[in-house]
Amino acid sequence: MDRPPRLFEGLRLPLVCAPMSYVSTLSLTLACCRAGIVAGWQGGLVRDIDEFARIIDALVEAEEAARSEGRLFAPPAVNLPAGSAMDAGVGARRLDLCAKAKIPIVISSVGDPTEMAGRVHDWGGYLIHDVSTVRHAERAIAAGVDGLMLTCAGAGGLTGRLTPLAFVPKVRSMFDGVILAGGGIATGAGIAGVLALGADLAVMGTRFIATHESGAVAGHKQMIADVGMADIVASDAITGVEANWIRPSIESAVGGSGAPPAAWDRGQRVTLRDGVRAWRDVWSAGQSAGLIDDVPTVAVVVDRLAWEFETATRPEAWRARLP
Structure with missing residues (x-):
């Protein structure tokens, strides 16, 4: 099936909000899409198929409404275990719902993504696989994925051990698909940094935990701002x-x-x-918690990041900082 043309063309920033357990609610996902960044939603933890269907329907309806009114709405990305394609139960039903809605991006994790790649490609979607080692990246490339999400040192949750300074260029040297990279990023300069290394999109998680729309409890949000x-x-x-x-x-x-x-x-x-x-x-939380001291809305975060990114990518920005 044909892919959606220029899927990432309308992004305000080359940025993905990472899918996160207990954090990636419908509210956070919609806020990120409306702010113009790819929104990861942790669909793999939703066992209730009716609840899963409700959220998928809400994403589709919100996108249709935004398009009809000429408003920005970046693509959502549903995170599912790679084994979902071989699961005849809940996994298969979740994939059926994604196929029906033609979810544009699926982020797979944990396991061999070969079967998942075939299924997602059947409805014209992009499959991005989460990896934290070069060996895992090689296996995912061989499986036919469209993109790789590199979890690097400093990332929150199940973190990686490889520095993006080496990991991103290494993977770029052997893969011409879409590369996402995250780990310790919380500023526009950080986004610019991983793009300079060869990534196409940066990934942020911790920064979006500490937002109004996040599903994290208030204590978690404030602790990130305090530590x-x-x-x-x-x-x-x-x-x-x-x-x-x-x-x-x-x-x-x-x-x-x-x-x-x-x-x-x-x-x-x-x-x-x-x-x-x-x-x-x-x-x-990731190491970027040390760069966070507030709990604003997603819109405020993205506005700030956009300004920082523009500043960091000015051709002579590095000269201006030197004595």
Whole structure:
């Protein structure tokens, strides 16, 4: 099936709001689309198929309304596990709904995206696969994906270990598809930086957690605005898989369990207080939390980023900063 022409042409900024657990609500997704940036929605966590259908319908209706009124509406991107294409149950039904709505972008993660690529291409969509190593990138390219989302060092959630200074140019040297790159980005200059390295779009997550429209609880949003980079801890002690967590949130979640802070860094599993769940109650953020000190609306964030990006990309900007 034919692809939508110039899918990314109408973007205000070369930017994607990352799909995030407990954060990527319909409200945040719509706000990002209306602000002119690609909006990742974490569809893989929605097990209720009626709720999934409701959100897909709302995205389609919002886009149609915006187009009819001549307003900006950037494409949404639905995040699904790569194995959804081989799941005869909920996974298949979610993909059927995406196909019916002709969702323009699917971001796959965890696993082999080969079957997913074929399914998404059937309805004319783009498949972008999330990777954090060169080997995973090579496998995804061989699987026929249209793009790669490079999760680099400094990213929130399930973080990467590779610096974008090396990871992005390496992948660009072997792939001519769409490259997204994220990890520690919270400014327009950061967007310009990953584009200079060879990426087509930057990815931000933490900056959009701390917004009015985000689905994060108020305490999570404010904690991101309050902490510094030293408060971001990369550890596999919470779930068994390395992720970036906010230190005060871990301290609260561990409580009186007796697990010393040193255990977090050694990868020794910690015992959380009764009723406490990772991601929902133990909060994640990337190193860009050290660049964030407010909780504004998405529109304000994008306006600010646009100004910073324009400033950073002026031809003589680097000369102006030198003595």
